[in-house]
Structures are given as C-alpha cells and as structure tokens.
Amino acid sequence: MPGENLSRDEAQERAALLSVDGYEVSLDLRSAVGDRGDEPRTFRSVTTIRFRCADPGATSFADLIAPSVTSVSLNGKDLDPRAVFDGSRIVLEDLAAENELVVDAQCAYSRTGEGMHRFVDPEDGEVYLYTQYEPADSRRVFANFEQPDLKAPFRFEVRAPEDWVVWSNGAGERTDGVWRFAETKPISTYITAVVAGPYHYVTDSYERVLGDGTRLEIPLGAMCRKGLAPYFDSDDVFEITKQGLDFFHDHFDYPYPFGKYDQAFVPEYNLGAMENPGLVTFREEFIFRGKVTRASYERRANVILHEMAHMWFGDLVTMVWWDDLWLKESFADFMGSFSMVEATRFTNGWVTFANNRKSWAYRADQLPSTHPVTADIRDLEDAKLNFDGITYAKGASVLKQLVAYVGREAFLEGARRYFKRNAYGNTRLGDLLSVLEETSGRDMPAWSRAWLETAGVNSLTPQVLLDAEGRVDELAVVQEAAESHPELRPHRVAIGLYRRGGDGALERYARAEADVVGARTVVAELAGAEAPELVLVNDDDLTYCKIRFDAGSLDTLRAALGDITDPLARALCWSALWNLTRDALLPARDFVDLVLRFAGRESDIGVLQMLHAWANSALTFYAAPEWRETGGRLLAEGALRELRAAEPGSQHQLTWARFFAAVASSEADLGVLQGLLAGTEKVDGLEVDQELRWAFLEPLATYGVAGEGILAAELARDDTASGKRHQVRCLASRPSAAVKAQAWASVVESEVLSNALVEATIAGFARPSQRELAAPYAERYFEVIERVWAERSIQIGMDVVRGLFPSLQDSPATLEATDAWLAAHEGAAPALRRLVVEARDDLARALRAQACDAGGEG
Numbered sequence: 133m134p135g136e137n138l139s140r141d142e143a144q145e146r147a148a149l150l151s152v153d154g155y156e157v158s159l160d161l162r163s164a165v166g167d168r169g170d171e172p173r174t175f176r177s178v179t180t181i182r183f184r185c186a187d188p189g190a191t192s193f194a195d196l197i198a199p200s201v202t203s204v205s206l207n208g209k210d211l212d213p214r215a216v217f218d219g220s221r222i223v224l225e226d227l228a229a230e231n232e233l234v235v236d237a238q239c240a241y242s243r244t245g246e247g248m249h250r251f252v253d254p255e256d257g258e259v260y261l262y263t264q265y266e267p268a269d270s271r272r273v274f275a276n277f278e279q280p281d282l283k284a285p286f287r288f289e290v291r292a293p294e295d296w297v298v299w300s301n302g303a304g305e306r307t308d309g310v311w312r313f314a315e316t317k318p319i320s321t322y323i324t325a326v327v328a329g330p331y332h333y334v335t336d337s338y339e340r341v342l343g344d345g346t347r348l349e350i351p352l353g354a355m356c357r358k359g360l361a362p363y364f365d366s367d368d369v370f371e372i373t374k375q376g377l378d379f380f381h382d383h384f385d386y387p388y389p390f391g392k393y394d395q396a397f398v399p400e401y402n403l404g405a406m407e408n409p410g411l412v413t414f415r416e417e418f419i420f421r422g423k424v425t426r427a428s429y430e431r432r433a434n435v436i437l438h439e440m441a442h443m444w445f446g447d448l449v450t451m452v453w454w455d456d457l458w459l460k461e462s463f464a465d466f467m468g469s470f471s472m473v474e475a476t477r478f479t480n481g482w483v484t485f486a487n488n489r490k491s492w493a494y495r496a497d498q499l500p501s502t503h504p505v506t507a508d509i510r511d512l513e514d515a516k517l518n519f520d521g522i523t524y525a526k527g528a529s530v531l532k533q534l535v536a537y538v539g540r541e542a543f544l545e546g547a548r549r550y551f552k553r554n555a556y557g558n559t560r561l562g563d564l565l566s567v568l569e570e571t572s573g574r575d576m577p578a579w580s581r582a583w584l585e586t587a588g589v590n591s592l593t594p595q596v597l598l599d600a601e602g603r604v605d606e607l608a609v610v611q612e613a614a615e616s617h618p619e620l621r622p623h624r625v626a627i628g629l630y631r632r633g634g635d636g637a638l639e640r641y642a643r644a645e646a647d648v649v650g651a652r653t654v655v656a657e658l659a660g661a662e663a664p665e666l667v668l669v670n671d672d673d674l675t676y677c678k679i680r681f682d683a684g685s686l687d688t689l690r691a692a693l694g695d696i697t698d699p700l701a702r703a704l705c706w707s708a709l710w711n712l713t714r715d716a717l718l719p720a721r722d723f724v725d726l727v728l729r730f731a732g733r734e735s736d737i738g739v740l741q742m743l744h745a746w747a748n749s750a751l752t753f754y755a756a757p758e759w760r761e762t763g764g765r766l767l768a769e770g771a772l773r774e775l776r777a778a779e780p781g782s783q784h785q786l787t788w789a790r791f792f793a794a795v796a797s798s799e800a801d802l803g804v805l806q807g808l809l810a811g812t813e814k815v816d817g818l819e820v821d822q823e824l825r826w827a828f829l830e831p832l833a834t835y836g837v838a839g840e841g842i843l844a845a846e847l848a849r850d851d852t853a854s855g856k857r858h859q860v861r862c863l864a865s866r867p868s869a870a871v872k873a874q875a876w877a878s879v880v881e882s883e884v885l886s887n888a889l890v891e892a893t894i895a896g897f898a899r900p901s902q903r904e905l906a907a908p909y910a911e912r913y914f915e916v917i918e919r920v921w922a923e924r925s926i927q928i929g930m931d932v933v934r935g936l937f938p939s940l941q942d943s944p945a946t947l948e949a950t951d952a953w954l955a956a957h958e959g960a961a962p963a964l965r966r967l968v969v970e971a972r973d974d975l976a977r978a979l980r981a982q983a984c985d986a987g988g989e990g
Contacts, residue, residue, distance in 0.1 A: 136197060136220045138268065139511045140453055143279040146193075147452075149186055150277065152284035154315075156180040157274045160291040161298075161328055164241065164250055164259050174199055174238040175248065179275040181235075183284075185227040194222040195271040195278040197247075198237040205234040222275065235275035244925045245402035245887040247272030248326070253399070255359045255852045260329035262398040262413055264406060267454060267515045270321040281452045281558040283318040290326060298328040301410040303351075303392050316409070317389060318556045320450050325408035327396045332361035336370045338377050338393070348387050350377065353394040359852055360397070360419045369395060372433045372476055376440045379475040380467075383544050384444055386551045395436070399853055400888035402927055405435050407442030407464070414439075421854060422823030425783035427738035430478045437476075438468030444547075449554045454515035456560055458505045458584070461519070462527025465489065469528070480699060484738045485532075486673040487703040489525040491742070494678060494711060496521030497589045499973050501966045502617070505530060505584045506561050513963035516926050522587075529676035530583045536624045536674045537579065538572035546571040579622075583676075588617025592625065592648065593680035594667040604629075607658045609648050609669055623648040627655055628671030628701065629664035630688075638688070638695040643671060665692075668701055678715075679708035690722075694730035703739050710746050713754060714977060716984040720754035723747070724763055728770040737783050744791040751795075752900045753942065753974075754981035767795040772804065780817025789818055793827045797901060802837050822850050826858035833862040834899050840866075857892045864896025872897060872905050879932060880916055883924070890928060894935035903940045910938035910946055914953045921964045933964060937971040942978050950975065 160176040181194070197220050201213040207228055216223045222235065241250035241261075246269045251260045263273060271278045288300045290311040298304060301324060302314030316324070336352040352373060354366045373395070377388065390409035401415035418432045445467070446460030469489075473481040496502060501517075505527045509515050535543045546568040554563060561584065565576040591612045599605040609627065611620050629642040642664075644657040665688045670679050681689065689705055696702040709726060712718035727747040734740045751763045771792035778785035796805055805828040807813025808820055820828070829846060832838035840863065847859045864875040875897045879890055898906055913936055921929045938946055950972040954965065 137511050137513055138195070138278065140455070140509060143281070143453060146277065147279065147281050149190055149192055150282060151184045151186070152277060152282050153182040153184065154284050155182075155274075155276065155286045156289075157286065157324075158289045158291075159273070159326065161248075161261060161296075162291055162293055164261055164328075165293050172199065173241050173250070175241065176236070177239045177274045178236045179234070181231075181233045181276065181284075183231050183233070183277070185229060185231060188227060188229045190227050191223065191225045192227060193224055194233060194235070194275050195220065195268075196222055196235060196237060196275040197269075197272045198239045200238045202236040202238065203234075204236075205232075207231055220271070233275070237275065239273055242272065243883075243886045244928050245400055246925050246927050249398075249400060251399045251853075251886075253357055253359055253853055254856055258330050258358065260331065260357055260399060262327045262396060262401075263325050264402065264413065265322045265324065266403075266406060266519075267322055268512045270324055273326070276321045278321050279453070280320040280322065280450050283320050283450065283556065283558070285318055286316045286324055288313045288324075288326065290328065292328050296328055296330060297333065298326065299353075299355075299394055299396065299411055300324075300326050301390065301408060314391070319409060319447060323406075323408045323447055325406075325411045325413065327355070327394075327398065327411060327413070330358060331355040331396070332358050332364065334364070334366040336366075336374075338374050340378070340381060342381075342387055343385070348381075350388055351392040353392065354397070355394070356397040356416060356419055357399060357853075360416060360421070363419050363421050364397075365419075368429070369432075369436065372436050373440070375475040376437045376471055379437075379471040380440060380444065383547075384551060385548045386444060386448070386555075388443060389448055389555075390443060400886050402887055405439045407439045407446055407460075409443060409447040412439045420823075422821035423786060423819060425737045425741070425787055427484070427741055427783075430472070430481065430484060430738065433476055433478055434468045434472050434481065434484075437471045438464045441467035441471070444551055448551060448556065450558050452558045452560050454509040454512075454518065455507055457507070457509070457515070457518055458523050458527040459559060459561070459564060461523045462505060462531055465524045465528035466531040480736060482673065483700050483703045483736055485528075486700060487707055487736075487739050487742050490529055490673075490676070491707060491710065492521035493525035493529055493676070494521075494589055494707075495714075497526055497587065498614070499970050500616075501970050502587045504587050506580075510962075513926065513961060516930070517963050517966055526589075526676060532673075533583070533624060533675045534568075534579070538568060538574050542572035543568070582619065582621040586617065586619040586621075588614055588619060589676065589678055590619075590621055590623070591678040591680050592623065592669045594627070594669050594682050594685070595652075596664065596667060596682055596684070598663050602663045604658055604661045604663065606654060607661075607667070608652050608654045609646070610652050611648055611650065620650055623670075623675040623677060625669060625675050625677075626671040627658065628668040629658065629661055630666035630668065630696070630701075631662065631664060632692065632695065636692075636695055637697050638666060638692050639697050640668075640671070640701065645674075648675075666696075666705075668704060670704065671701060673700060673704060678711050679704060680712075681708065690726070693726060694733040699736045699739070702734070703736065706739065706743060706746075713746075713750055713981065716977075716980040719985040719987075720750040720756075720981055721759055721763060721985055723750050724755070724767065728766060732770075732774045732777070737787060740784065740787055744787070744794070748791075748794055753939070753978040754985060756982050756986035757942075759985065764795060764797050768792065768797065768801050771795055772801070775815060775818075780815075781819075782817070785815070785818055786824075789815070789824065790827055793831055796831045797835065802832060802835055805832055806837065822855075826850075826855075826862070829858075830862050830865060833896075834865040834867065834901060836867045838862070853888075857888055860889050861892040861896040864893045865899055867899075867902055867905060869905060872902075872909070876909060876912075876936075879936070880920060887927060887931070890931055891935075894931060897936065898940055900940060906938065907941055909936070910941045910949065913938055914949060917964065917968070918957065918960055921961055926963075929964070930967065933967045934971065937968070939971065939975055939978070942975060942982070944979065947972065947975055947979065 158178040201217045204211040290298045298311040300313040304313040333355045338350040397416040405414040441464040445463040451459045469485045549567040569576040593610045595608045597606045628640045642661045646655045666685045713723040775788040
C-alpha cells in the first residue's frame with residue numbers, strides 16, 4: 133500500500149481549498165471479456181472534473197490508482213503524465229478560480245473486491261463486474277478527490293459488451309451502444325457505483341402519498357448472477373424493502389431522495405453490503421442455495437434495512453471525515469434493528485441484537501485498540517480498521533440507551549431536523565448533538581463525553597441484602613470499570629427480580645428502572661420485595677454494560693437457566709455467562725456444561741446458533757489443553773443427541789446438524805457424517821442438501837477421511853462459485869504438511885487467488901485439531917507480515933495478518949514472539965501494529981481463561 137494513504141490533515145487542507153461542481157466519468161468495460169492471454173487486463177477511464185479553488189495559484193492534487201495514465205489536461209493545458217502522476221496522485225499546480233481537469237487512464241480490474249471487481253463464473257464462464265469503494269477505492273476506477281466532504285453530482289457513461297446490462301446510482305438507458313446515467317444528487321465519491329454483466333434482474337415498485345399530497349414512486353430492482361437465479365427469493369427481498377421504506381418515511385419525514393432503488397447481490401464481496409444510493413450492493417451469500425434457519429432470513433432483513441437507513445444517515449448527510457464514521461454506521465446499525473422489530477415479521481430482533489451484535493461490541497471494547505465511538509482517525513488505513521464492533525455495535529447500543537434516556541419521540545424529531553438542516557452536506561458530532569439537545573432538553577454534551585468520547589465497557593453487579601423476614605432490605609448496583617479505562621458512566625437500567633413458580637418456570641415478579649450513577653446506586657423501589665432467586669441488572673437490555681451476578685443468582689443459573697421463560701432475559705443471561713468465561717471468571721468447561729444441559733431448550737434459533745459458536749470457541753481457545761479431548765467428545769455426543777431428538781425437518785434440527793459437523797472428531801462421529809452423505813444413515817426430516825453436504829465434508833477432510841478425489845467429485849457435483857469456495861477450504865483443511873505448505877504459499881507468496889479464495893484457504897489452513905501441523909508457521913508469520921502489508925492491498929493484508937496469526941499455538945512462547953515482533957517493529961504501519969496487538973490480546977485472554985479452566989487463578 134505504498135503512497136496510497138491519505139491523512140486527515142491533507143484532506144482538511146484540500147477541503148479548505150477546493151469545491152467540486154461536478155464529475156463526468158466515462159468507462160469502457162468491453163475489455164472485461166475475451167481472451168487477453170497473459171496481458172494485464174485494464175479498462176479505459178476518462179474523467180472530467182469541474183472544481184473551484186479558493187486560492188488561485190495554489191497547488192493541490194487529485195487521486196488515482198492506475199497502472200498507467202494516457203493524458204492529463206488542466207484548464208485546456210496538456211500535462212506530462214510522467215511528471216504529474218506518481219501512481220496514486222496527480223499533482224495540480226497553479227490552479228485557477230474555476231478549473232476543469234480531464235484524466236484519461238487505464239485502470240485495473242480487481243481480484244480483491246476493491247475497486248472494479250471482475251468475476252468469472254466457473255459454472256457458465258460468464259463475467260460479472262461490480263464496484264466497491266469504501267473508504268477510498270473509487271480512485272481505482274476514476275480520477276477524483278477521494279474524501280467524503282468533497283461532494284458533487286456525478287454523471288456516468290459506460291461502454292460494455294452488447295449482451296450486458298449496466299447499472300449505476302442514477303437511472304440509465306442505452307443509446308448508440310453507450311449506457312448513460314442520470315446525474316446524481318451531490319454525493320461522496322465512495323458511494324458511487326457501477327454494476328455490469330449478464331445479471332438476472334427482477335423489478336417491482338413502491339408508491340406512497342406524501343404528507344403534502346404528492347405521490348412518491350420508487351422503481352425497485354434486485355439482481356444476482358444467472359447461476360443463482362433459481363434460488364433468488366426476490367419477493368421476500370422486495371417485501372422487506374417496502375416495509376423499510378414505509379417505516380423510514382413514517383418516521384423521518386424526508387422522502388427518499390435518490391430516485392430508483394436497486395439491490396445487487398454480487399460475488400466475492402468483502403463486506404455484508406454497501407449503501408450506494410440507488411444501487412445497494414450485498415454479498416451474494418444472502419441468496420440461500422440450501423435450507424437455512426429463520427435467523428438467516430432475519431440477518432438478511434437486518435442488513436437490507438441497515439443499508440436503507442444509510443440513504444438518510446450517510447448518503448443524504450455524510451460525515452466530514454472518518455472520525456465521525458459512527459454518525460452513519462452506529463445509526464444504521466441501530467435503525468436496522470429498530471425498523472426490523474417494528475415493521476417486519478422479525479419482532480424478536482432485539483434478542484438477536486442483545487446476544488449477537490453486542491457480543492461483537494463487548495469483545496472490541498476490551499481490546500487494547502478500543503477507542504471512543506467517535507474516534508481519532510489519522511488516515512485512510514486507520515479508517516479501514518475502524519469498521520469495527522465499536523463503530524457499529526457499541527455505537528448502536530449507545531443509541532439504544534440514548535432513546536431510553538431522551539425518549540423515542542425526541543430522538544426521532546432530532547433525526548428529522550438533522551436531515552432537513554444538513555441535506556446533501558457534511559456534519560460532525562456537534563451537529564447531531566445540537567438538534568438532540570433542542571428536542572430533548574437534555575445535556576447532550578455531558579452525555580456525549582460519557583458515552584461517545586470515552587472508551588471501555590462498565591460492569592454492573594447486584595448486591596442484595598435481606599431482612600429477617602427474607603425480604604429485600606437493600607438492593608444496590610455496583611458499577612466497575614477496567615483500570616485502563618476507568619470512566620464510570622450514567623446508565624438507565626431496568627432491574628428484574630426472578631423466582632420460580634409452582635410449575636418450575638423462572639419468571640420476573642418485580643421490575644424497577646433506575647439511573648445508575650457512580651460506583652454504587654441503591655434501588656430503593658425494590659426494598660420490601662420477596663427474596664429473588666435471580667437478579668438481572670440490565671433487564672430489557674436498555675444500556676450497554678457487562679452484566680454480572682451475585683452468588684445466589686449464579687447458582688440459580690447453573691441449576692435452572694433453561695427455566696427462564698422470557699427469550700430476551702434468557703439471551704442476556706447467556707451473554708453475561710459468556711463474558712464471564714472470556715474474562716476467566718467462569719471455567720470454560722462450566723460454560724460448555726451449561727450449553728449441553730440447556731441449549732436444547734432454547735427456542736430462539738439465533739441464540740442457539742450463537743451458543744454453538746461460543747461453545748466451540750470455549751473448547752478451542754479457553755479450555756485447558758488437557759480437557760479439550762473430553763470436551764470435544766461431550767459436545768459431539770450432546771450435539772448428536774439433540775440432532776436425533778429435534779423435531780423432524782425443523783430449523784433446530786438443521787442447526788444441531790451443522791453443530792454436530794463442527795465438533796465431530798471421533799471415528800464414530802465421522803462415520804455418522806459419511807453415512808448421512810451416502811444415504812446409509814438417516815435422521816428423520818433432515819434433508820442433506822448441497823450446502824449441508826459441504827458442511828459434512830469439511831470435518832471429513834480435516835481428519836483425513838475425505839481426500840482430494842472425494843472433494844474433486846463433490847466439486848463436479850456442485851461446479852459453481854460457491855462449490856469452488858467450499859472445495860478450496862476443504863482442500864486446505866486436510867491433515868498434511870504438504871497441504872499446509874501449499875496453502876501458505878498460495879496466500880502469502882502468490883497473488884493468483886481472488887479475495888474469496890484467499891479467505892477460504894485461510895479458513896482451512898488453521899484447524900484446531902491440527903496445532904502441530906501449523907506450528908512451524910508461527911515463526912514464519914512474523915517474518916512475512918510486514919512485507920505482505922507493504923505489497924498487498926489493505927483488504928488482503930488484513931485477511932492475512934488476522935487469519936494466519938498463530939492463535940492456535942496458545943503458549944507463553946507465542947506471546948513472547950509477538951511481543952518481540954512488536955518491540956522490533958515500532959516503526960511499522962500503525963494499522964498493521966494494531967492488528968498484531970489485537971491478536972496478542974486475544975491470545976493472552978485465552979491463556980488466562982485456560983488457567984481458570986485448569987483450576988488456577990482467574
């Protein structure tokens with residue numbers, strides 16, 4: 133990534149100097165098809181930018197990452213590309229008050245999901261293109277000023293193969309062999325988009341009468357590769373889309389401003405989705421080739437609504453710089469769940485939010501790299517790493533707490549004023565706080581200092597004193613913070629008291645809301661209540677905190693966690709127990725035991741899937757090494773027992789089948805999987821479709837039962853892009869030193885693999901049962917990561933540095949090797965050091981948890 137970074141200071145200086153009036157971008161994508169031999173495949177990109185300069189005579193620069201530049205013209209004067217273009221920037225000297233820049237370049241197609249990604253479908257040979265830019269990869273496709281606060285209208289025109297269709301942000305039509313698109317509203321460079329190819333395309337429309345009596349009509353479209361068309365449930369996509377548009381129009385009082393609304397499901401996508409106005413892109417894994425659970429549909433609905441919320445939070449109103457990335461991502465994450473619960477069939481979405489999204493936030497907020505929700509982003513590499521659990525999930529959790537603090541209507545009225553005052557502009561934290569202070573009357577700067585401008589997560593623990601009659605004499609909430617981030621915050625919480633009734637159900641019988649302030653807060657309202665068996669200090673999940681338990685409550689959960697009838701309360705208890713495990717306060721084997729005893733009674737399928745993931749992580753990372761074999765056997769036995777007991781054909785049965793495959797290791801377990809694949813073993817109601825076949829083949833490959841021939845035969849059966857990804861992962865999973873050497877070389881020493889196949893290879897390389905095979909690569913990892921970071925794109929660099937860190941070599945020696953690398957590379961790129969520091973912290977946490985599990989000091 134040499135020379136490609138952009139600092140905040142440079143962006144501020146350029147924004148003060150320049151104002152952009154418009155872009156005209158012409159792309160010739162006909163080179164995407166046809167045999168080019170070994171010649172690098174490029175496309176022609178001609179960009180005209182009209183812009184003003186506040187200080188005539190000054191010097192600035194435009195951004196472009198391209199193999200070559202044919203010509204550069206500034207205000208009618210031809211410039212020598214060799215003199216002004218250095219591979220990532222074009223120097224612009226002696227600017228006039230009004231300027232026109234024309235750049236004719238040859239840009240590269242991408243294999244990494246950054247810029248103009250080119251994908252060849254192995255099923256039919258068709259070529260598909262799409263763009264992905266955030267935070268700063270539009271400069272790989274056309275010359276521009278790549279920063280969010282230099283907004284402008286865009287006009288795109290595209291030449292493409294005759295049988296292709298092309299889409300962009302605005303409505304388009306083909307005339308004289310050229311696709312021409314309507315000019316956009318003023319938007320940032322990173323949300324412009326082009327999708328091109330023989331996509332399967334379905335249309336619909338949305339209409340509503342606005343408050344002033346006018347009719348709003350939004351053409352809807354959805355697309356995917358032709359090979360996925362048989363599985364594309366576009367009706368459900370459109371249903372969620374329309375429900376979301378209804379919700380946001382009902383609550384935002386600002387009509388959708390970008391004309392049409394296309395949604396493209398594209399291959400080899402690095403992200404979940406991207407909020408390009410008028411042309412949202414999604415990873416095609418949201419089109420389900422096999423049977424999936426309700427949780428998968430809920431996840432897709434949440435992402436659709438998250439991206440739709442961005443049309444207002446992020447596209448209409450955009451942050452000035454990436455410091456305030458949370459202004460769009462936190463809001464979209466919160467609004468995705470908020471709208472899903474209120475407008476769609478997924479009314480239990482807050483359970484998923486509490487159990488899944490917040491666990492991402494809790495992990496991120498305890499890393500050494502944690503940061504305030506509103507962050508200090510020095511440059512683009514910092515920005516790339518800040519699409520994290522803090523910016524998304526903690527920010528959304530804090531906004532959920534804000535709604536409880538200021539009230540729902542004050543919050544939504546603040547949003548409405550924010551849109552109207554800042555439409556098509558750029559904002560900072562203060563712009564939002566000022567409107568919320570207007571609408572709520574609350575001291576928003578004080579709230580912001582506590583919640584947005586400091587890092588770390590607080591723990592809340594109940595203290596219960598009983599009187600002589602066995603009733604609550606005093607109930608207090610104790611708040612604690614880590615030494616590294618000692619801030620105590622104001623929490624609006626609900627405290628729930630639970631007891632078992634005559635039928636054994638553990639239910640809430642008393643509840644009080646309170647403002648927890650400082651180190652200890654007495655909840656006077658609960659004095660005199662009957663003695664509780666369980667105290668839940670963040671009942672209803674109003675605030676962002678780690679829930680702790682008093683000794684009596686923890687005993688109750690050990691005995692009767694499955695008896696809690698409320699799904700959200702149950703999910704909160706599971707999440708709290710997982711945090712205790714990660715914090716080395718609860719032995720990993722105890723958490724596994726709780727899963728074995730109570731997960732089979734879990735009604736919420738998303739929570740069950742999370743419990744399976746946590747149990748597997750507990751076994752892999754947090755259990756004492758000498759107990760792993762026992763724990764693995766217990767989990768496999770339990771999973772198979774629940775699989776056979778589950779209702780035939782149910783989503784619980786499917787979930788237990790996948791978990792059984794994830795933990796199977798014994799000869800008998802692997803024999804069951806072989807039988808299910810061959811049809812000689814039956815589980816009533818379990819349909820072993822193609823996706824489930826690959827799930828069963830992965831452990832068989834990992835333990836040497838399924839070799840290269842079997843995997844090749846399966847690929848022949850499923851010769852698709854999805855099948856290829858599965859096969860590559862399984863091939864890399866095989867227990868052979870030669871296999872590991874080949875996998876390592878294909879990722880570290882070669883750039884042949886696409887981003888999706890790099891990800892699949894890394895996933896197969898490091899298997900928990902193959903610690904010894906991977907051991908030789910621990911030292912090599914530290915030898916290569918700085919070179920990989922310097923030579924590869926930032927996305928591939930992140931995948932390699934995170935994915936190949938020797939986390940399974942969980943010993944003090946690996947910790948020492950990590951520390952030695954950090955000490956010897958203080959001058960390494962800050963983003964690279966951050967990734968290594970985070971991995972080191974995960975390893976240190978694992979070693980503490982293993983000591984706890986072995987009976988040592990937590």
